[in-house]
Structure formats: C-alpha cells, structure tokens
Amino acid sequence: MTGTLVFYSEFDDFEQWKRLLQREIPSLDVQQASTVTTPEKVHYALVWKPPENFFQRWPNLELVINLGAGVDALVGRRDLSDIPVTRLSDPNMARMMAGYVLFAVLRYARDIPFFEQMQKQAHWQYRHPRAAEEIRVGVMGLGELGRKTAQELARQGFSVTGWSRTFKEMVGVECHHGMASLSDFLSRSDILVIMLPSTPDTRGLLNDQRLATLPHGASLINVSRGDIVDEPALIANLSSGHIGAATLDVFEHEPLPDSHPFWAMENVLITPHLASVALPGSAVKQIAANIQRVSDKQPPLHCVDLNRGY
Template sequence: MTDTLVFYSGPDPFEPWRAALAPLLGDDVRIENSDAVTDPETVRFALVWMPPEGFFDRFPNLELVINLGAGVDRLVARNDLPDLPITRLSDPEMGKMMASFALFAVLRHAREIPHFEAAQARREWAYRHPKAAGDISVAVLGLGELGALAATEIARQGFDTHGWATRPKDLPGVTVHCGDEALPHLLAQSDIVVCMLPLTPATRARIGASAFAAMRPGAAFVNLSRGEVVDEDALVGALRSGHLSGATLDVFAAEPLVPEHPLWTLPGVLITPHLASVALPKSAAPQIVANIRAVQNGEELVNTVSRVRGY
C-alpha cells in the first residue's frame, strides 16, 4: 500500500509544494491536497498550516504532523491535535528571509525613514543627519533559530547589538543578556527593540505597559514574532504618548488587522501582513522528506517540537 502525505495550508497553494516534494518522494508516497484525499486510511503524514478543527480525525493511521513553518504555537495549542510526533521547518532560506526583514526594520528606524516619509507627504525638505550604526543600540528579544540569525545579521552591519534569551548563547557581535531581571535594563539602553519571542504561556502579553515604559524615550519597536506576545493596547498607548517614536509590525493578536484598529493611522507605524518570513517549497522539501523517510525507516526525527515548551 502506498503511503500518503496530505497537505493543508490556507495561504499556500498546493501545486508548488507537490512539485518540490514529488521528485524526492518518488512513487512510494502519494501527495494529495486535503480536499482530494481518496483513501484516508493511507495517510501517514500531514504537512499543515492552521488546518480546520477536526482535520486530523479523518486520518486514523497518521504518524507524523509537519508544521508548515517555524512557529508552532497555534498548532500545539489545539485540543484536537493527536498524540503524535510534531516537527517544524528549519529552512535556511526562511532564516535568511527573516534576518533580511529584521535588518530592513532596524534600518527603517535607524535611518529615520518615518520622519522622511512624513516630510515627503508635506513636500518638505527635512534633513536629519544620519548616525553611525555603532552609535545605535539594538536589542533582539528571543534568540531562537530565527532570532539568532536576525541578531547576527544586525550585528554584521555594525549596530551595537544585544540579545535577550532564557539561557546564555555565543553569537558573533551580539552581547547576550539572560533572565527576567536583565530585561528592564536592556530595554532602557536600546534605541530599537526587535521582538522575536516565541508565543508560549510565559511570553503571552510579555511585552506590555511595564516593558514599553522601561524603553528609552523615542525608541522604536519592531514585532516579527507573534502578535499575542505584545499587549497591543499598551503599544498603542506608548505610540500615542510619543514615548515610542514608531514601530514596524508584521504580526498581530488578530489577523487580518481590522480596518478600525488605531495602529493603522498612528504616525511612524508600518504594518505588513505577516510576511517577514515564509516557508519556501524548494528549500524546505528536503527536510520534510528526510522526516518522512525517518518515520518509514524507524529512525530519529529532526526539528521535533516539545508540547511542554510550546516550541
């Protein structure tokens, strides 16, 4: 009997993933879109991003769930998730994409682009002298796989780069701070704060009123992790008061962001629709296939997810 890999992703089309996976899987694993599965009992593998409630109940012989991305918080929080191994993508191209977007966001604030955009709207020649990168302090909160790559890329451009993590790490050009007690001081000395924290019970609304109050007056905030990590009301308050000079935001507590949300119209805020980094079929396919082969051959999986930690 041929095994089946079932695919479900709201935003991602099926065909590019099938085209990337099929040459590597050959004839012994059928690849089917979730709405076209012909024999649910042959499904041993599921490649998914936010499938609907009850999705997994259809496949009684499922042995592996592959999350179509690096962030797994929404998947592990589900009540209908079967007690099976879960893996996430660890794609170097995703890492590069995230690092480049983080650098873009840092440069946007370091070079005061919101000031020039506002001046352009007024047709005003409003010169501001640039600062050297080494005179600008950037804090990256969360040094997981993507956060570490982002911090390293920011440091490579010469910024005074700091990171905040749960345990010590050695990253080139990055001064790493650890523990809750280190966070207020780090926020106070940073010109730009980049949030890369995973969403876990410990980080939900972790960046709230006290964190924003601790930030240096005029600092900028960047969120590329999960919207629920940030107290959005507190962020709006910090922006409205002028305590923060601006923000670059790719993720939100509720997506898409509703048209009446105040973040749309606050000065200095750039909103992008959760696209800082996405899974790319061609570069992600080999690791997906490697884990499928591991299940078939009884071997150890890579990039497994801990349901206890939430990542």
C-alpha cells in the same frame, strides 16, 4: 515508500507543494484534506493552522510537519496525539527574516520615516546620519531566526544585545537571559526587535509596564507573534510618543481588522505577516528527508516540544 501525505493550508499553493514533494519522493501520494477518501492510509501531514479536530481524522498518522517556524497553532490541541511534530528549518527563511529586520532597523537608524514626512511637505531638511555603533538594538528571542538576525545586525555595526529565557552565547552580541534581566535589557534598546515564540510564558509579556521601560522615543519591530505585545498598551505608548515608531508584521488577530487603530497611525508601518515565509523550492528537501526518515523508522529532525511551544 507507501502512504499518503495530507496537506492543509489556506495560505500555501497545494499544487506547487504536491509537484515538488512528488519530485523528491515519486511514490508519495499527496492529497488535500478535503479529497482524502481513505484516511487510514494517511501517515504524514503537512499543515499550516489546521482547523479544530483536524488530526482526529487520520488514525495512522506518524508525522506532522508545520509549514513554518512558529508552531503556536499546534500547541494545546486535544486532537493531536503523541507523535513527532517538526518545524521548517530552512536557511532561506532565516535569511529572509534577517533581511526584513535589517530593512526595518536601517529605516529607523537612518531616520527614513522623518524624510518620508518631509517629502510629503516638499521640504528639504537635512539630518546628519548617526553611526551604527551608537544605536542600541535589542533582539528579544535568540532561536534560529533570532540568532541569524542578531548576527546580521552586529555585522552591520550596530550595538546588539540579545535576550532569551535561557542562557545563550554569541560572538559580537551581548546576551542576557531570564526574567530578572528583562527590564535592564529593554531599558537599553533604542530599537527593540521581537522574535520570541508565542507560548503561555510569552503571551502578553510586553505589557504597559514593560513597554514603559524602553527608552523614550524607542522604535519597536515585531516579526514573531502579535499576542506577545499588549496591543492597547502599544497603541497608548505610540500615541503618547514614548514609543516613537513601530514596524508590525504580526498582530493578535489576522488579517488586521479594517477598523483597527494601527491603520491610521502615521508612526506605524504595517506588513501582512510576510517577514519570513516557507519557500517550497528550498524547504521541500528537508520535508522529504524527514518523511524518508520516518518511513525508515528513524526519528525525524527539527522536532518541536509542544509543551514548551517551540
């Protein structure tokens, strides 16, 4: 195999990815974007949130590999021609996501924020645990990560309802689809888990009107993209108590500015976009396999439709 793979990410470790990729494909030339001197030799790009006009530099590009499951940073770009774009589909990423959401759901299901407050006051206060089946968890988005998460929550005994834009069917999960069913789905979610991709149809989807349809005191967990939720509306609902608590791993602007109101809200738990990340040791085999397929003039696997955004 000949050709160069160009790497761009301000988050990932280039040397680690280079070592692992060349272990899988010894003949592959792996370079950082800033060091490429012969752009016409670049046939593959492994990227996470590349800057504007990044793809114009590589006239013979045949494959773009997104370093993650969400491809919103590649949607609507004028510099990206009609070539295959793939996302990572790593079982370890799905397992990591399901584990994070399960932690967040259990934290609310077992009233852990209440006990954290009691500990600060050195106050011994008992609350009887609720049965898992009495707690309604709504998973909003039933893609690969959402399905794995919904299945894990159902396995733990929670009453799980799923919502997606198109029809889905899952054992142990009551599935709803389409905008006509969204309000009913939200009204039955004691804990809402947001797992939708960021697309023109989903940005701002959870506005003040839709947040108001959640049960009073509901908890919200967002592990997808920050722009799906109207942040000022969420702040207002958290302040009023209509939404009792939120676990937020994603935000409209990242890093979250120091002055953002979320930092000071006692009913908000913040993590820095780490619910599920690409693990090089396991994801590299999928990437190498797709490079080999393109080199052999075969279509790559796990392609995304940038017109849909996923």
